[in-house]
Amino acid sequence: MSISENISRLKAEIPGHVSIIAVSKRKSAEDVMQAYVAGHRIFGENRVQELIEKQPLLPEDLKWHMIGHLQTNKVKFIAGFVDMIHSVDSIKLLRTIDKEALKNKRTIPVLLQVFIADEETKFGFSEEELNNLLQSEEFAALKNVRIDGLMGMATYTPDMEQVRSEFRYLREVFKRIKNACFAASDNFRHISMGMSGDYEIAIDEGSTMIRVGTIIFGARNY
Numbered sequence: 001m002s003i004s005e006n007i008s009r010l011k012a013e014i015p016g017h018v019s020i021i022a023v024s025k026r027k028s029a030e031d032v033m034q035a036y037v038a039g040h041r042i043f044g045e046n047r048v049q050e051l052i053e054k055q056p057l058l059p060e061d062l063k064w065h066m067i068g069h070l071q072t073n074k075v076k077f078i079a080g081f082v083d084m085i086h087s088v089d090s091i092k093l094l095r096t097i098d099k100e101a102l103k104n105k106r107t108i109p110v111l112l113q114v115f116i117a118d119e120e121t122k123f124g125f126s127e128e129e130l131n132n133l134l135q136s137e138e139f140a141a142l143k144n145v146r147i148d149g150l151m152g153m154a155t156y157t158p159d160m161e162q163v164r165s166e167f168r169y170l171r172e173v174f175k176r177i178k179n180a181c182f183a184a185s186d187n188f189r190h191i192s193m194g195m196s197g198d199y200e201i202a203i204d205e206g207s208t209m210i211r212v213g214t215i216i217f218g219a220r221n222y
């Protein structure tokens, strides 16, 4: 099946309130262009280097989401154009994004990454750390970041019940944080969870943004 067929099939299959982030990492600008021509606009990359190489080759109205671990010293390269950063996992990174957004005279929408997996290699805040961060004066002083919700990555395991319970946990954290810190905010409404192997479960458990590469572009050759 072609990239455009993969996208239309996926769009037909999922509920309308769920956005698709087409993860184009390790795929060419030509592949991205095929999805673009089919009408798709939101793409995800996990490395700054690859993102800044691809971005100038593609149309301006394409929306780029940074979904991978981001080093503070690289924020400046994407702050001018990135549409959303899913992977904010420290106050230092949040502060840097705020500073670089201000330099670019804009506000950058971000998601806070929550650690939900059973793997030390994954990044993210615990619920307690999130609460401390969101109630801090330091956080209150940030004016050029907008917190649109939470993001999480489940454990890489064939045990789909474990994956489901991790997604369910993220949804519960989302609800508690929403009530405690963002009850009056319309922006805090996203839960970014689910990849090619588990997006159906993620949607069942309340995902509003799925990050899918393989089922759109095919397998990657690393």
Ligand SMILES: *Cc1c(COP(=O)(O)O)cnc(C)c1O
Pocket: 023, 025, 046, 067, 068, 153, 194, 195, 196, 197, 211, 212, 213, 214, 215
């Ligand atoms: C690569 C990647 C994905 C998509 O993976 P697929 O299995 O190809 O759908 C989603 N999220 C993040 C953070 C990724 O790095």
